[in-house]
Amino acid sequence: MGDNKxxxxxxxxxxxxxxxAFITEQxxxxxxxxxxxxxxxxxxxxxxxxxxxxxLIKAVGKQLVCVHVNHGLLRKGEPxxxxxxxxxxxxxxxxxVDASDRFLSKLTDVTDPEIKRKIIGAEFIDVFAEEAGxxxxxxxxxxxxxxxxxxxxxxxxxxxNVGGLPEEMDFELVEPVKFLFKDEVRVVGxxxxxxxxxxxxxxxxxxxLGVRCPxxxxxxxxxxxxxxxAILREEFAAHGxxxxxxxxxxxxxxxxxxxxxxxxxxxxxxxIIRAVNTRDAMTATIEEIPYDLLAKLAxxxxxxxxxxxxxxYDVTPKPTGTIEYE
Ligand code: XMP
Numbered sequence: 222m223g224d225n226k227x228x229x230x231x232x233x234x235x236x237x238x239x240x241x242a243f244i245t246e247q248x249x250x251x252x253x254x255x256x257x258x259x260x261x262x263x264x265x266x267x268x269x270x271x272x273x274x275x276x277l278i279k280a281v282g283k284q285l286v287c288v289h290v291n292h293g294l295l296r297k298g299e300p301x302x303x304x305x306x307x308x309x310x311x312x313x314x315x316x317x318v319d320a321s322d323r324f325l326s327k328l329t330d331v332t333d334p335e336i337k338r339k340i341i342g343a344e345f346i347d348v349f350a351e352e353a354g355x356x357x358x359x360x361x362x363x364x365x366x367x368x369x370x371x372x373x374x375x376x377x378x379x380x381x382n383v384g385g386l387p388e389e390m391d392f393e394l395v396e397p398v399k400f401l402f403k404d405e406v407r408v409v410g411x412x413x414x415x416x417x418x419x420x421x422x423x424x425x426x427x428x429x430l431g432v433r434c435p436x437x438x439x440x441x442x443x444x445x446x447x448x449x450x451a452i453l454r455e456e457f458a459a460h461g462x463x464x465x466x467x468x469x470x471x472x473x474x475x476x477x478x479x480x481x482x483x484x485x486x487x488x489x490x491x492x493i494i495r496a497v498n499t500r501d502a503m504t505a506t507i508e509e510i511p512y513d514l515l516a517k518l519a520x521x522x523x524x525x526x527x528x529x530x531x532x533x534y535d536v537t538p539k540p541t542g543t544i545e546y547e
Contacts, residue, residue, distance in 0.1 A: 227400040228400070231400060235405075235408065236408070239408070240409045240412035241412055244279075244412060247397045248276070248279055248280045250397070251276065251280035251395065252281065254395060255395065258361060259284050259356070259358050259360060260277060260284060260285050260362070261286050261288065261356065262274055262285060262287050262364075263287075263289075263290065264289045264307065264315070265427075266289065266302065266419070267365070267425060268365075268406055268407060268419065269367050269403075270365035271303075271365075271410065272410040272413065272415065273363050273364070273365045273398060274287055274307060274363075276413065277395070278311050278312075278313050285313065285363070286316065286359065287315045287316065288315075288316045288349060288352045289316070289317050291317070291320060292321065292341060292348075294341070294428060294438075294443070295430070296430065296450055296454075297448065298451070300317065302419065306419065320344070323344065323348070324340075325443075327344055328341070329437070329438075331438075332436045332437045334435075337438070338428050338431075338432075338547075341427070341428040342427065359392065360392065360393060361392055361394070361395045362392035362393070362394055363395040365396075366398070368399065371399060417464075421464035423467065423468045424467075430446045430450070432547040433472045433473070433545065433546060433547075434446050434473060435474050435475055435547055436474075436475035437475070441528060442473050442475065445473045445490060445492065445526050445527065446473045448527075449492045449494075449526050450470065450471045453494060456518055456521070457469055460514050462510070466496050466497075466498060466508045467498045467499050468499075469497075469508070470494075470545070471495075471522075473492050473493075474493065474546075476491075477490055478530070487530050489531075490528055490530070491530070491531040491533050492531070492532050493532075493535050504538070504539055505539035505544055506538050507536050510534075515534055518532060
């Protein structure tokens, strides 16, 4: 694997001191590699790309150009947080592209999960390449590759299909965290001063909420996924579960059932909650969340999210259920 093998003597980064040493070493290496040239980064706001951005801002400041593409399938508050953290607080060169309409119109009436993924992946590359084409003098492309991305050859890696770039975009790669595991990236991120909720962020698939809105995506059902997810995250944080449960999601399937609201029959969607723990995402167990939390979630989601009249808890481990619904 040559360049892609973690050095055998590399110590596991578990403490702030070890993270500081890693940061100092990386800043030097990045400055040596990049010199006075410009670097481009697709900044999703996930832990990996955020840590890479924070390192590069420290190393080369405004020579870094971050592009944050909003594909319309992000969680509530995500683009705003990326802008606040990187543009407002860290004074980064950040291009924000709201391409929601473009993605959602391409996805209209598309029901096949794999075709949905492909459309989102291809569109992402197009939008990013268009933005890159408007910039002059970029020589490097930074990526938030982490060690499991290099090691994994199973279905998880095959999923990571958003973010690849056309081969004709001939940049030299900058991958400062490519030998780190996720827990190490989080320790480094914390030392770089990134907000705790960004450092602790759960994995979020490239196709975003699109895989939690099974079947053809409609704006109203997508909004129900986004709002219920925001409530789920808020309640998990309030109950001390943020950073403790590996991944928790809401899904709004494309069918309705009869309910009753203000004494009138209400024909609305269910909202499925799923909360799992795993080491490597290949298998997963169910988080046994307290019943009072479930009851609170049911009450809030059915009263605050338009179109939802039932809340269900998915108790299926992986296998047989995958973590995402598509
Ligand atoms: P599944 O649903 O296969 O998911 O049990 C395993 C892990 O991978 C994430 N995932 C994705 N990540 N692009 C990604 O970047 C994708 O298309 C994708 N699909 C699933 C999922 O969130 C879970 O952490």
